[in-house]
Amino acid sequence: MLEKKFALLGIAAMTLMASVTACSGKNDNGSSSSGSSSEVKKEKATFTLFNGVAGSKDGNTNETTIGQMLEEQTGVNFKLEFLVGDLNTKIGTMIASNDYPDVLIPDSAIEEVMNAGAFIPLDELIDQYGPNIKRVYGSVLDQMRAKDGKVYYLPLSAQVGDFVPDPEPDAAFWVQRRVLEEAGYPKIKSLDQYIQLITDYAEKHKDDGLTGMVSMTNDWRFFATSNPPMHLLGYPNDGNVTVDTNTLEAKTYAGSDATKRWLQTLNSLNANGLFDKASFVDNYDQYIAKLTSHKVLGFFDYKWQVGNALNTLKDAARKDPSLDGYTYFPLPVTFDENTPDAYIDPQGGVVTNRGIGITVSADDPVRIIQYLDNMLTEENQTLISWGIRGETYEVNDKGRFYRTADQIAKIDESFNEKFGYKYYDWNWPSYDAHSTLANGNAKGVDYQPEVFQMSLTDKDAAILDRYGVQTYTQMFAEPEYRAWYPAWGFAKEQNSPEQIWETKKDELAKKYFPRLVLSSPDKFDSVWESYMKEFDKLDTAGYEKWATEQVKKRVEAAASK
Numbered sequence: 152m153l154e155k156k157f158a159l160l161g162i163a164a165m166t167l168m169a170s171v172t173a174c175s176g177k178n179d180n181g182s183s184s185s186g187s188s189s190e191v192k193k194e195k196a197t198f199t200l201f202n203g204v205a206g207s208k209d210g211n212t213n214e215t216t217i218g219q220m221l222e223e224q225t226g227v228n229f230k231l232e233f234l235v236g237d238l239n240t241k242i243g244t245m246i247a248s249n250d251y252p253d254v255l256i257p258d259s260a261i262e263e264v265m266n267a268g269a270f271i272p273l274d275e276l277i278d279q280y281g282p283n284i285k286r287v288y289g290s291v292l293d294q295m296r297a298k299d300g301k302v303y304y305l306p307l308s309a310q311v312g313d314f315v316p317d318p319e320p321d322a323a324f325w326v327q328r329r330v331l332e333e334a335g336y337p338k339i340k341s342l343d344q345y346i347q348l349i350t351d352y353a354e355k356h357k358d359d360g361l362t363g364m365v366s367m368t369n370d371w372r373f374f375a376t377s378n379p380p381m382h383l384l385g386y387p388n389d390g391n392v393t394v395d396t397n398t399l400e401a402k403t404y405a406g407s408d409a410t411k412r413w414l415q416t417l418n419s420l421n422a423n424g425l426f427d428k429a430s431f432v433d434n435y436d437q438y439i440a441k442l443t444s445h446k447v448l449g450f451f452d453y454k455w456q457v458g459n460a461l462n463t464l465k466d467a468a469r470k471d472p473s474l475d476g477y478t479y480f481p482l483p484v485t486f487d488e489n490t491p492d493a494y495i496d497p498q499g500g501v502v503t504n505r506g507i508g509i510t511v512s513a514d515d516p517v518r519i520i521q522y523l524d525n526m527l528t529e530e531n532q533t534l535i536s537w538g539i540r541g542e543t544y545e546v547n548d549k550g551r552f553y554r555t556a557d558q559i560a561k562i563d564e565s566f567n568e569k570f571g572y573k574y575y576d577w578n579w580p581s582y583d584a585h586s587t588l589a590n591g592n593a594k595g596v597d598y599q600p601e602v603f604q605m606s607l608t609d610k611d612a613a614i615l616d617r618y619g620v621q622t623y624t625q626m627f628a629e630p631e632y633r634a635w636y637p638a639w640g641f642a643k644e645q646n647s648p649e650q651i652w653e654t655k656k657d658e659l660a661k662k663y664f665p666r667l668v669l670s671s672p673d674k675f676d677s678v679w680e681s682y683m684k685e686f687d688k689l690d691t692a693g694y695e696k697w698a699t700e701q702v703k704k705r706v707e708a709a710a711s712k
Contacts, residue, residue, distance in 0.1 A: 193226040196518055201251075202578055203242065203258035205234040205435055206459065208568070215571030217535060224531075227522045229254070231574065237370060245269070251510035254519060256307075256578065259371050261504060262645040265303060270508035272301040276520040283527035284520075287311055287582065291501045294708075295642075304506035305523070305580045312587035314498045315595065316630070318603040318622035319454060321496040322382065324484040326449040328614060329476030336617040340488035342383055346416060349448045353425055362447045363425025366417070367456070368661070369434045375452050376430070377660050380409035383486045387493040387630065388453070390639025391653060392698045396631060399706060401638065401698035405656050406686040411679055412486065417668045418675050431665040445477045454481075455577070459564070466563040468608065475610040483627040491628040498585070499636025504643065507580065523580050529589055532582050535575045536594050543570070544596075552592045553601040635705035638698060652694040659685055 197211070212218030213228040222228050232252065234241060242260040245251050246267040257264045264270060277284050277292075285292075288309050295302050324345050330352045331337070339345050349363045367375035378388060381404055386393040392401040404410055420426040427433075427441070441447050442460035454461070461479060468475040483492035507523075509516045525531060537544045537552055543562065544554050554562075567573045582588075584595030593599040597606070603622065607615070620626055643650045663682040670678050 195222075195226050195228070196515065197228045197230055198254060198513070198515075198519055199232070199252035200229045200254040200256070201232045201234075201241075201245075202256045203234050203238050203260060204256070207231075207233045207573060209233060210574070212571070212574055215569060215574055216539075217571030217575055220534065221522070221526065221531070225518070225522050225525055227518055234258075239263070249511075251512040253510060253513040254507060255510050256505075256507045258505060261304065261506065262643065262650065264508070265297065266645040269510050270303040271511055271513070271516060272303055273305070273509065273520065274301050276509075276516055277302070280517060280520050281524045283524045284580065287527050287580070294501060294503050295506070298644075304508035306501050306503065306506050307577060307579065308581050308583040309501060310498070310586055311582040311594070312589070314585050315587060315593045315598045316495065316624060317585070317595070317598055318600070318624055319597070320481045320483070320494045320624055320627050321455075322388065322451070322453045322494045323481030323627075324449065324451050325457075325479040325481055327447075327476060328478055328480050328610075330448055331480055331614070332476065336614070338618070339482045339484065342413075342416060342484055342486055344488065345449070345482060345484045346420065350423070350425060352448060360446060362427045362441070363420055363423075364417070364449050365427040365433075365438065365441055365447050366430040366450065367433075367435070367438050367452060368431050368664070369438065372435060372456065373657065373661060375456065376664060377405065377410075379451050380404050380407065380413045382451075382492070382494060383413060383484065384409050385485050385490040385493055387495075387497055387633070387636065388639065389637055391656070392638050392695065394633070394635065394638060394698075394702055396633065399699065399702050401695055401702055403656075403691055403695055403698075405660065406683055406691070409486070414664060414667045414679075415675055418670065418672055421668055422672050426668065428669060431669070442479075449479075462564050462567075468610070469560065472608070472610060475608070480614065481623055481626075493628065493630065495624055495627050495630045496585075497630035497633045497636050499633045502637065502640030504640055507578075526579055526581070532594060533588060535572075535579075535581065536596055537592075538570065538572070550590055550592075551601060552596075552599060554596070554605060556605060559602075559606050634709035635702040638702060641698070641701045648690060649694055649697045652689055652691070655689055656686070659689075 209230075209232050211228055211230050213222045218228065238258060238260050242257055242263055245255075246263065246269065251269055255264065255269065273281075284305065288305065291306065291309055292302050295304065295306065297303055324342075326339075326345070326348065330348060331339075333352060333355070334348055337344075337348070339348055353361050353363050367373075374390075378390075381388065381393055384393060384404070389401075391405065392403055394401050417426055421428065427447075429437075433441070439457070439460045442450065442457060443463050450457075464474075464478045468478050481494075483494055485492050509519050513519060526535065540546060543558055544552050545558075546552055562570075562572075564573075582594045584598060586594040588594055596602050615621060615623070618626060643653075659682065663678065663685075666678050667675060667682065
């Protein structure tokens with residue numbers, strides 16, 4: 152134990168020395184990294200940060216191992232608060248009182264924050280204190296500039312180095328493994344096949360109190376119910392549009408036959424008692440609880456959104472293999488089994504309508520920007536992602552990072568919280584998970600082939616073998632490069648025609664989708680007609696024109712580099 156403590160202190164001290172020098176140096180794996188352009192103050196300071204995404208516990212960063220080490224380097228701790236309740240209400244209260252946390256991640260309410268003048272410009276701070284911010288974001292910052300030409304917030308990630316694909320899909324139609332096992336591990340490619348698979352299992356186990364499917368509709372997470380038609384058509388997650396890779400034309404699908412077909416499928420499931428009606432009233436925590444209850448056979452969602460549930464089930468199955476059947480398996484479902492899927496995120500551009508900013512309430516923006524810049528050193532990106540060498544990862548004689556079986560076993564959800572992986576995941580400026588470190592290792596631990604293979608249980612390996620693959624993504628189509636991706640990340644001004652279209656479209660979906668799914672099948676068409684009468688009043692042509700223009704701008708910008 153003493154050796155481990157001294158090792159921890161030694162690593163922190165070495166990282167501290169690296170962060171306060173103005174020169175570049177080599178780390179122990181031979182990679183280079185940039186230090187801060189000026190000495191970072193070490194006096195202790197605590198700043199407040201509000202994250203507009205729910206799902207994590209409030210707390211201080213220095214209550215975690217990673218946070219403690221970063222505090223040793225910079226003297227800075229953050230008191231974190233995460234969303235509870237409605238995002239727009241919370242942000243609206245801040246704006247009305249003109250009282251903000253020091254640092255703000257407003258998520259989808261970022262335009263309201265910008266319109267209120269809550270963020271300070273970062274250009275001078277970055278020029279003076281942000282060498283690593285410049286290195287990581289480079290020309291991407293130009294895409295973040297407001298109308299006045301200034302940068303007010305940083306994207307939460309940027310692609311650095313080579314692009315590494317994820318061995319697991321970013322989204323899928325998920326099904327419990329026991330359902331596949333009982334069916335003899337069939338190849339499921341179409342929506343009809345998927346629904347039949349679930350229906351057959353539910354019919355054979357009528358007395359088990361099972362739910363065929365659930366869906367997520369709470370607040371901004373409504374996309375988990377409205378997005379599937381896009382994926383079922385064979386497109387990646389571009390938000391409100393699908394984009395033709397040849398013509399670059401963006402088309403909406405909210406009023407399409409694809410959306411009608413998807414909702415009619417859920418309507419049929421509901422009529423047969425296989426859809427959870429509470430999907431339209433449950434909050435996020437209730438949704439996650441149902442996914443871990445062992446009673447839900449299937450659902451569609453994005454891996455990042457259901458990660459808590461998936462990890463909880465995997466942790467339980469590792470400790471007790473008899474529970475493996477309750478874990479979920481991802482399937483590449485489309486309307487037509489001959490249509491290639493697009494569930495794996497392609498390499499593309501940068502999300503410009505989300506980010507982290509320093510507010511007008513902050514007393515010491517310099518300390519904050521220095522902290523953010525310090526996080527982007529190679530050493531700290533390694534720390535935040537991989538952890539501590541000898542404790543949470545190892546390095547072989549070829550310089551490749553890996554984890555031992557014991558390390559993989561101990562890094563469960565509880566460990567993630569205590570160590571700080573959970574606090575530092577997708578909340579801060581960082582290398583994108585698909586990136587590589589300067590030494591060639593994947594930035595995202597799960598993207599490293601050695602780690603993925605070691606993390607597989609005997610049950611994992613067996614089911615993958617039944618499908619003739621070594622990774623889950625080998626069951627999915629390879630992604631096609633899209634320079635604009637994702638279109639949902641295009642920045643738009645508050646009260647602009649495109650924002651108004653999205654707001655009204657979302658309002659119509661939240662009003663009519665519950666009626667469409669929960670109505671009796673004989674009334675579905677009449678409800679759909681009512682929905683379309685209102686939808687047709689929207690300036691969809693104008694929105695598609697704007698989205699197409701944004702796509703073409705991104706493609707042209709990428710071609711000029």
